[in-house]
Amino acid sequence: MDKRDVVASQLARQRAKGIRAAIGIAAVVVVLRYLPLTAELPFFSVIENLAYDMAFDLRAPMSPADIVIVAIDDDSLLPERLGQFPWPRSAYADLLDRLGEAKVVAFDVLFAEPDRDHPQDDARFARAIRDHGRVVLAAYKRVRAEYTGDDSRKLPGYPMPAEGPGPLDAIQPMNFTPPIASLAEVAAGIGYVDIEADADGVHRRVKLLRRGYAGERTYPHFATEVARLVAGQSPEQIVSRLPHGEVAVGDRTAFVNEKGSTLINYCGPTGTIAQYSFWDVLHGEVPAAEFADKIVLVGATAPGLYDIRSAPYRSANRFFLGVETNANIVNSLLYMPPLTDSSRAVPWLAFSFVFGAMAGWMVWSGGETIGPLLGALMLALIALPSFFAAFAAVNQIIPYGAIVLAVAIPVALGIYERLGAERRMVRAQFSAYVSPDVLQMLARNPEILREGRRRAVTVLFSDVRGSTGLSEKAEPEVWLAQLNEYMSEMTAAIFQFDGYLDKFMGDGIMAIWNAFGTQEHHAELAVHAAQEMQARLQALNAYWEQAPDRTPFRIGIGLHTGEAVLGDAGSDQRRQYTAIGDVVNSAARIESMNKGLGTTFIISESTAGQTGDQFELREIGEMPVPGRSRPIRIFEVTGTDACT
Numbered sequence: 125m126d127k128r129d130v131v132a133s134q135l136a137r138q139r140a141k142g143i144r145a146a147i148g149i150a151a152v153v154v155v156l157r158y159l160p161l162t163a164e165l166p167f168f169s170v171i172e173n174l175a176y177d178m179a180f181d182l183r184a185p186m187s188p189a190d191i192v193i194v195a196i197d198d199d200s201l202l203p204e205r206l207g208q209f210p211w212p213r214s215a216y217a218d219l220l221d222r223l224g225e226a227k228v229v230a231f232d233v234l235f236a237e238p239d240r241d242h243p244q245d246d247a248r249f250a251r252a253i254r255d256h257g258r259v260v261l262a263a264y265k266r267v268r269a270e271y272t273g274d275d276s277r278k279l280p281g282y283p284m285p286a287e288g289p290g291p292l293d294a295i296q297p298m299n300f301t302p303p304i305a306s307l308a309e310v311a312a313g314i315g316y317v318d319i320e321a322d323a324d325g326v327h328r329r330v331k332l333l334r335r336g337y338a339g340e341r342t343y344p345h346f347a348t349e350v351a352r353l354v355a356g357q358s359p360e361q362i363v364s365r366l367p368h369g370e371v372a373v374g375d376r377t378a379f380v381n382e383k384g385s386t387l388i389n390y391c392g393p394t395g396t397i398a399q400y401s402f403w404d405v406l407h408g409e410v411p412a413a414e415f416a417d418k419i420v421l422v423g424a425t426a427p428g429l430y431d432i433r434s435a436p437y438r439s440a441n442r443f444f445l446g447v448e449t450n451a452n453i454v455n456s457l458l459y460m461p462p463l464t465d466s467s468r469a470v471p472w473l474a475f476s477f478v479f480g481a482m483a484g485w486m487v488w489s490g491g492e493t494i495g496p497l498l499g500a501l502m503l504a505l506i507a508l509p510s511f512f513a514a515f516a517a518v519n520q521i522i523p524y525g526a527i528v529l530a531v532a533i534p535v536a537l538g539i540y541e542r543l544g545a546e547r548r549m550v551r552a553q554f555s556a557y558v559s560p561d562v563l564q565m566l567a568r569n570p571e572i573l574r575e576g577r578r579r580a581v582t583v584l585f586s587d588v589r590g591s592t593g594l595s596e597k598a599e600p601e602v603w604l605a606q607l608n609e610y611m612s613e614m615t616a617a618i619f620q621f622d623g624y625l626d627k628f629m630g631d632g633i634m635a636i637w638n639a640f641g642t643q644e645h646h647a648e649l650a651v652h653a654a655q656e657m658q659a660r661l662q663a664l665n666a667y668w669e670q671a672p673d674r675t676p677f678r679i680g681i682g683l684h685t686g687e688a689v690l691g692d693a694g695s696d697q698r699r700q701y702t703a704i705g706d707v708v709n710s711a712a713r714i715e716s717m718n719k720g721l722g723t724t725f726i727i728s729e730s731t732a733g734q735t736g737d738q739f740e741l742r743e744i745g746e747m748p749v750p751g752r753s754r755p756i757r758i759f760e761v762t763g764t765d766a767c768t
Contacts, residue, residue, distance in 0.1 A: 139488045142541060146484020146534035153533065154477045157526035158468060160382075164323070168525030172467065173324055175511040175524045177436040182512070185392025188455045190227070190418045193399045193447055194219065195425040200403040209429055213245035216422075217252035219406055220259070225416035230260040230350045230454075232317060232423035232447045235303040246306055254310040260349045261311045263302040265295070265318040279314055281341035282333070282359035287367035289335040289342060293384035297336045300343065313349035317450060319433065326442060327433045329385035330453050332371050332378060333363065342366070347453035348373075354419060354458060373457045379464045387463035387521060389456040393437040394444050397451050399425065419454060423447025461519040472522045479507065480530030487538030496542050499535040507531040581638045582650040582685045582731060583708050584623070585715035586614065586657065588631040589678040602673045607631055610677060613664055617656035621649045626702055634712075636703050639690055647685050647734035651761060654681045654725055682715025683727040684756075685734055710756065713749045717758065729757035 156162040200206050206215055216231065223229050239245050253259045263279055279300045300316055302308050316334075321327050332348045335341070342363055344352070348371070352362050355374035362372060370377040371386065378386045391397065400410050402422070424431075425445055435444035435452075456462070466472050479502075487499035511524040588594075588610070595603045614633055618625050624639035635653070638646035661679060668674035686707030693702050714728055721744060732741055740762045746755040 142488035142538055143485050146488065146538060147481045149534050149537070150477050150480030150484065150530040153480065153530040154473050154526055157476070157523050158470075158473055163468060167529065168523075169323060171525040171528055172511075172521075172523070173322065173326065173328070173436075176328060176521065177326070177438050179512055179515045180390055180436045181439050183516075185396045186460075187396050187398065188391060188459055191397055191451055191455055192415065192418055192420055193397055193425075193451055194223075194402050194405050194420055194422045195399045195447075196233070196402050196423065196429060197399075198426045199401050200406075201426055201429075202403075205403050206406075209424075209426075212242045213239045213249035214242065215402075215406065217245070217249045219402065219422065220249075220252040220256050222405055222408070222412055223415050223420055224256065225412060226258070226420045227417050228258045228260060228312075228350055228353045229256060229420045229422065230262075230346065230450070232262055232346065232421055232450055234262055234264055234301075234317075235307050236264070236301050238304055246304065250306045250310050253307060258312050258353055259310075260313040260315065260346065260353065261303045261307060262317045262346050263300045263314055265299055265301075265316055279316070279343050281336070281343045282363050284335065284340055284342055285363050285366050289339070290366040290369050291380055291382050291384050292333055292335040292342060292366065293331055294337050295334045295343070297338075297341065297343065313344070313353055315344045315346035315349035317346045317446070319345075319449060321434065325434050326436055327444070327449060328388060328436055329381075330388055331384050332380070332386050332453075332457075333366070334384070345453070347450050347457065350419060350421075350450075350454045351457040354454075371457075376457070376462060378457055378462050381465040382468070385465075386456075387465055388449070388453055389460040389463045389519075390435055390437075390452050391455050391460060393435070393440040394448060397448060397455075419451075419458075421447055421451045421454070423450070464518075464520045466514075466520045467523045469523070472520075473526060476523060476526040476530045479527065480534055483507070483531045484534030484538055487535055487542065496535075496539040499538060503528075503531050503535050577641065577691065578687060578689050579638060579641050580646075580685065581636050581688045581690070581703055581707060582647045582683060582734075583688070583703060583711035584618075584633070584635040584637075584650055584654060584681065584683050585712045586633045586654075586679050586681045587715060589680060589719070591631045594675055594677075598673070598675070606668070606674055610661070610664060613660040614657050617660050618653050620656055621653040623650065623653050624701075627700070634708075636688075639701070639703065641690075645734075647683070647731045648738060650683050650685075650731070651727065651735055651739055654683060654761070657681065658725065679724065680715055680718030681725045682711055682713075682718065683731045684711035684714050685728065685731040686710065706752070709751055710749055713751070714747075714756065714758065717747055721758075721760075723760050725761045726758050727761060729759065732759045 156165065157168055196209070201209060213235075216233075220229060279297060279302050281297070302314050303311065308314055319327055319330050322329070330345060330347070332345050333342045336343065344359075344362070348362065351373045352359070357372075357374065365372045365377055366380070369380045371380060380386055400414070404410050423446065425447065431446040433444050433446050433449045434442040435449065436442070437444070483499050483502045486502060487495045489495060490498050507527050510527050511522060514520045514522045598606070610631075611628060611633070615625055618633075618635045622643065623635040623637050626634040626636050626639075635650075637643055637650045643649060657679070658681070661677060665676035668676050684707055686705070688703040688705035688707045690703050691701065693700060693704060710728065714726060718724060718726060723744075726744065727741075741759040742762055744758040744760055747758050748755045
């Protein structure tokens with residue numbers, strides 16, 4: 125197997141490992157989103173809630189033509205008008221007289237106690253409700269209640285379907301507080317107004333029906349009762365589809381998820397549904413014809429009276445009124461396209477897995493640049509818009525968190541592994557051979573190392589004089605410890621002047637300057653480094669003279685400047701970035717001349733010619749170099765003080 129086959133085999137193994145990891149990640153994400161215990165983990169719910177809110181914010185408001193709100197507002201609360209709340213029940217009776225042509229009038233107001241100040245007004249209000257014939261009243265859910273045996277205080281509710289209640293949430297019937305009996309008896313419908321917010325405090329879902337614990341009745345939400353009356357349905361028709369996870373309203377159905385909740389398809393931010401002041405309607409400033417054949421909800425909008433129920437409109441700071449929420453639920457049931465909660469639907473989760481695995485496969489199977497680019501495009505052009513496409517096209521809320529994470533995690537990890545592999549290779553290969561500054565430069569520009577190049581370099585060789593005899597006299601561990609101390613200081617000197625430490629050869633050192641083609645004055649840097657090596661050795665020798673198990677060292681250093689080929693060299697099993705050429709051989713020969721000349725630090729004419737007058741040099745003359753046809757002129761660098 126030649127080198128190309130080995131590289132191809134290694135690349136294939138890396139790709140196969142990456143694809144397996146992508147498939148595994150996608151599978152784990154999908155399983156976590158499907159299991160009930162983990163389906164609502166924050167990293168799913170945050171993504172999905174954000175997308176849900178953005179979808180509503182981006183959609184243009186759609187005001188319903190036949191749903192309006194009569195607002196218990198600031199103007200109506202003025203002392204010279206109806207004054208402080210609560211108002212006499214006669215005010216509501218008079219309002220009903222003005223709304224006689226309305227299709228349904230729904231009071232999002234609690235009448236749980238008799239009118240103590242005007243007890244006769246309860247009877248008047250009851251007559252008005254009976255005469256109108258299409259009035260829905262509100263009940264509310266208490267946290268606790270004790271059954272007193274008074275069945276008149278229980279909601280009448282709907283019958284339970286013969287096939288069972290489906291996914292409805294259960295509640296104790298006595299926990300509901302309905303209107304007072306005189307009003308409840310004449311109302312066309314009664315429903316609870318309670319609605320539970322999601323974990324982030326936003327109201328996106330409603331329980332249209334609840335079942336009693338005993339299982340004999342179901343109890344409708346306030347908006348469900350309004351929609352039933354508008355559609356002209358019986359309670360039995362509303363609950364007929366419950367065993368199939370649906371609430372039937374007219375010829376439409378609302379999807380009920382496994383927790384008994386239905387998504388609210390809001391028509392727009394606060395103010396989208398038309399509002400009229402209670403006082404203006406009561407005193408004829410709004411023509412009665414304005415309410416003919418319309419659904420009218422009466423509720424509080426004045427500060428201090430209304431309940432704020434945050435809606436998915438971030439652009440409006442989520443501000444939304446409780447009566448608007450109920451009006452939107454009615455609109456969702458009657459007119460808006462029903463939203464289907466498909467967040468745990470198996471087909472969509474299967475899509476999440478398949479698409480995530482495909483994106484990961486794309487990252488690893490494509491080219492080094494094309495693969496990550498295609499994976500990123502799949503994330504940006506398909507995964508990220510998928511929620512909004514499903515919302516707009518098929519009115520489905522899909523498992524967006526699973527889709528995004530199943531694609532984003534494999535793509536992000538794949539891109540990191542593929543695009544960052546070269547930088548990590550550079551750091552792993554060169555961290556021990558270059559200074560931190562040079563290492564950072566190589567990591568930023570790994571293309572410097574990609575292929576062999578020919579360039580001018582300065583090569584340094586150094587050697588410890590008499591090391592063989594020294595090693596024979598000292599204990600092995602003592603000799604190795606001293607040699608390590610020496611090598612550490614010499615390496616620091618080379619790194620100080622940004623040299624590339626090519627290799628250690630026993631007690632010898634080879635270093636290169638301009639190894640990566642980034643040093644214009646490489647000969648000067650190499651001389652500075654050699655002087656620093658001498659200075660550090662002088663300090664080491666002073667220290668070793670005080671240690672009985674240490675012997676001072678003498679070294680020789682040689683420098684030569686010339687052209688070399690730089691690149692990875694070695695076998696398929698082990699490779700190293702190095703320099704090859706006559707300049708390397710000549711530098712080694714020049715260093716060895718120190719022994720015969722009795723010198724410590726000598727450089728070639730080519731190195732001296734690039735340093736100018738910066739250093740004190742003594743010309744030695746031309747010296748023959750084994751392996752070369754022409755001699756080399758040699759100079760001694762005198763003095764041992766390092767230049768900084």
